[in-house]
Amino acid sequence: MPDVEPEPAPEEAAEEKKPKKAPPPEELFVIGASPHIRAHETTAGIMGWVIIAVMPLTIYGIYIGGWAAFVVVAMSIIGTVGTEAIVQRIRHMPITVFDLSAVVTGLLLGLTLPPRLPFWMPLIGGIVAMLLGKHVFGGLGHNIFNPALVGRAVLFVSWAKYMTTSYLVHPQAAVVNTATIKAIDTITKATPLTALSQVRKHELAISGTKYLKPLFFGNPWGQIGEVSALLILVGLVILLIRGLVDWRIPVVYVGTVMVLSWILGMNPIFAMLSGGLLFGACFMATDYVTNPMTAWGKVVFALGCGIVTTIIRFYSSLPEGVMFAILLMNGLTPLIDRYLRPRPYGHKRHEKKTEKEANGKAPEAEAGAAA
Amino acid sequence: MKIFPGPAEESVVIPLEQSVGATCEPIVEVGERVLRGQKIGDSSEYVSAPIHSSVSGEVEAILKYPHPKGSGSRAIKVKSDKQDTPFEGLIAMDDPLTLSPEEIRARVREAGIVGLGGGAFPTHVKLNPPADEPVSTVILNGSECEPHLSGDYRLMIEKPLDIIKGGLIIQKAVGAEKLMVGVEHNRDDAIDALREAGKPWDIQVVPLPCRYPTGAEKTLIKTITGKEVPCGGLPLDVGMMVNNVGTAAQIHESLSTGMPMVDRVLTVDGDGVAGRANLRVKLGTRVRDVIEYCGGFVGERGKVIIGGPMMGLAQYTIDVPVIKSTTGIIVLRGETYFKNEPPHFTCIRCGRCVRRCPMNLIPYLMGAYSDAGMWEQLEPLKIEDCTECGSCAYICPTKNSLVQLIKVGKGGLAHRKSRMESLASANGAPGPEEDTEDEEDTEEEQANA
Numbered sequence: 001m002p003d004v005e006p007e008p009a010p011e012e013a014a015e016e017k018k019p020k021k022a023p024p025p026e027e028l029f030v031i032g033a034s035p036h037i038r039a040h041e042t043t044a045g046i047m048g049w050v051i052i053a054v055m056p057l058t059i060y061g062i063y064i065g066g067w068a069a070f071v072v073v074a075m076s077i078i079g080t081v082g083t084e085a086i087v088q089r090i091r092h093m094p095i096t097v098f099d100l101s102a103v104v105t106g107l108l109l110g111l112t113l114p115p116r117l118p119f120w121m122p123l124i125g126g127i128v129a130m131l132l133g134k135h136v137f138g139g140l141g142h143n144i145f146n147p148a149l150v151g152r153a154v155l156f157v158s159w160a161k162y163m164t165t166s167y168l169v170h171p172q173a174a175v176v177n178t179a180t181i182k183a184i185d186t187i188t189k190a191t192p193l194t195a196l197s198q199v200r201k202h203e204l205a206i207s208g209t210k211y212l213k214p215l216f217f218g219n220p221w222g223q224i225g226e227v228s229a230l231l232i233l234v235g236l237v238i239l240l241i242r243g244l245v246d247w248r249i250p251v252v253y254v255g256t257v258m259v260l261s262w263i264l265g266m267n268p269i270f271a272m273l274s275g276g277l278l279f280g281a282c283f284m285a286t287d288y289v290t291n292p293m294t295a296w297g298k299v300v301f302a303l304g305c306g307i308v309t310t311i312i313r314f315y316s317s318l319p320e321g322v323m324f325a326i327l328l329m330n331g332l333t334p335l336i337d338r339y340l341r342p343r344p345y346g347h348k349r350h351e352k353k354t355e356k357e358a359n360g361k362a363p364e365a366e367a368g369a370a371a
Numbered sequence: 372m373k374i375f376p377g378p379a380e381e382s383v384v385i386p387l388e389q390s391v392g393a394t395c396e397p398i399v400e401v402g403e404r405v406l407r408g409q410k411i412g413d414s415s416e417y418v419s420a421p422i423h424s425s426v427s428g429e430v431e432a433i434l435k436y437p438h439p440k441g442s443g444s445r446a447i448k449v450k451s452d453k454q455d456t457p458f459e460g461l462i463a464m465d466d467p468l469t470l471s472p473e474e475i476r477a478r479v480r481e482a483g484i485v486g487l488g489g490g491a492f493p494t495h496v497k498l499n500p501p502a503d504e505p506v507s508t509v510i511l512n513g514s515e516c517e518p519h520l521s522g523d524y525r526l527m528i529e530k531p532l533d534i535i536k537g538g539l540i541i542q543k544a545v546g547a548e549k550l551m552v553g554v555e556h557n558r559d560d561a562i563d564a565l566r567e568a569g570k571p572w573d574i575q576v577v578p579l580p581c582r583y584p585t586g587a588e589k590t591l592i593k594t595i596t597g598k599e600v601p602c603g604g605l606p607l608d609v610g611m612m613v614n615n616v617g618t619a620a621q622i623h624e625s626l627s628t629g630m631p632m633v634d635r636v637l638t639v640d641g642d643g644v645a646g647r648a649n650l651r652v653k654l655g656t657r658v659r660d661v662i663e664y665c666g667g668f669v670g671e672r673g674k675v676i677i678g679g680p681m682m683g684l685a686q687y688t689i690d691v692p693v694i695k696s697t698t699g700i701i702v703l704r705g706e707t708y709f710k711n712e713p714p715h716f717t718c719i720r721c722g723r724c725v726r727r728c729p730m731n732l733i734p735y736l737m738g739a740y741s742d743a744g745m746w747e748q749l750e751p752l753k754i755e756d757c758t759e760c761g762s763c764a765y766i767c768p769t770k771n772s773l774v775q776l777i778k779v780g781k782g783g784l785a786h787r788k789s790r791m792e793s794l795a796s797a798n799g800a801p802g803p804e805e806d807t808e809d810e811e812d813t814e815e816e817q818a819n820a
Contacts, residue, residue, distance in 0.1 A: 028687055029673075029674060029685070029686055029687055029688065029689065030673060030705075030710075031674075031685040031686070031687050032674070032710075033775035033778065034676075034680075034681060034682050034683060034761050034764075035681040035761030035765050035774065036676055036680045036683065036701075036708050036709060037518070037680045037709055037765065038709040038764070038765055038767075039765055039768075041766070042770070043768050046719075046721070046768055101719075140717065140719060141717055141718045141719045141720055246722075289719060293722040293735070294722075294725060295726075341733060342725065343731060344731045344732055344753045344756055345589060345600075345730040345731050345756065346589070346599045346601045346602040346603075347602050347753065
């Protein structure tokens, strides 16, 4: 067998050298790791669809709340986008405001605020949301808590008076919404929940039903983004059709609150429609970054949100529990992700534990031997 | 796209490394006259498949030549006389099913047949399952799930009987009770053709979901039987054996005509090539010649991929020859192939990769740990189980190169393990913490570079 390579003839020598000698540039092709094709979906595309999903609600909210509501939403978006750009500039990072994630944060923050706030308040909210909610953790994808809710929480505890009493019905809204107004006995100064928390429990179920229709189709009180449950659901349907959110979170979250409220004696439909529950469950709890990755993790997360929301609503002095419930469960997300991992193909459930034990014990044994 | 004969060139370059296992040694000399189907390379190792000349002509050289795997490999260059005179020592037979299992294995080995789905595992080894792990079902894999590839699909339409008979030969060789064929459900004509051909033997053709990666062996077994192949195990552990339909057709053809594996069906596709076709190409034909045969390049120069666009290897040169595992040649224009990868690992935790992973792994976490050089974290995530199918990177909205990061992570973890072992054996205990951390840093730098 000729093991030795033959003396190359001139032409072969040329051929043999080809891979070693750098061929002329037009002869070289691009290499790279597979896969060589990618799906078209991008972060900006996803964020764009979230904005589209929230748009009907935003437009109606501004229509009801008037210029004041527009200023609140606009200032909050200016706050988030401006802060992101400045922070990334200072940190010499690529400026990513065009991925629209800061716009989404600002928009969602604005929608959770009452329409008649002084203009500087949503601005501060936006700045805080970006700084303390997002960029102290390292930017998009690294934050533990939902940035919009962080901004709102800071405003809520800092200026509680503004945040809970700025719900005064706008005069224009009253004209537009005469049908709604008729359904309400008095012009409320706070969300129906605040008002209702002052009446006795057995009256809750009765008086609550009165508000159902306006709560669903459109009502002039509450936060900008709470004007209509119908439009919130429209947004959710858009997100679900585009496959952008997991149905488990809104369904389990709202379902848990409804069941628990029913057990505690409140009309479950009223529990669903009032306060920020639907908005929070559809747009806040479904934030990619701050909820678990796996299907069962999402169920646990939503269940936790539902339980905490109900507890705050019924047993605390706060009128609404959605914000703190979601923030609390955001904090638990890494833990949920750690313990509810999918079972890899070809592995058994209990195998994980035994391996962990083995891993835990082995170094100790070795160290002991060394000592 | 009908299967057409491929180009007939002046010479072919047949690499000595074409299958999993030992590389062949040449058994011909420069200047020797060889015929089509004549064995020109072989190895004494069990896990190896011999190679044969795909043309008749003269051995021109034995040289180092670019290989589709990326590195160079020794190859035999045969100058063709364009006669394609077959080797006279080939034995044809009417009914290969009368052979005994041993004879089948011996003839499959001599024919140099390997898994044609891209794995290139020597088939005679596969047809010899250990006695304690009997095969109950042979599955023929007709699910060519990579986009662009359609060679197997055409084969199922044009040669269903060859596939079925090849399947029966495999079934006999391993003593399986059942033979099934899995085909994606949108390929109705292929399913009909196989059902028609398999009628006399009552062979079950199973329609499969069209969802990448249905054709991956482990995914296929789970889809058809609901069973999972244990981690690190083989399909044999659950009594299954999966063979590509192309392999089955090749077995039947080689055993009935006696002609060893000297050519294969491959798909030429992509927007960067003028003509798209399924071709029966002689092994050793250069990719350059195949592309020219199909009309040459169009558009801005981009990527030339051997295999499918999801798992195939991008080639730096088009002088690489077609080998037994070449399922397709995909040419993507400069404008279309993906190139906008983010400079850093960024993840918005959307969870798409976790939902898509056919092995139920957590790609984003593996990518993040790999990017940070935290190799030890990769082991509990079962990174070794990743089949690199590319689903996670394909779907990622932030366009992270997850597969690349996972490949780097696998290497990093293996390196760390061997280092820890050598440290443990040298000192009797794991080395000091700082030492390993330094090591990680340098590794990370290397990985980034």
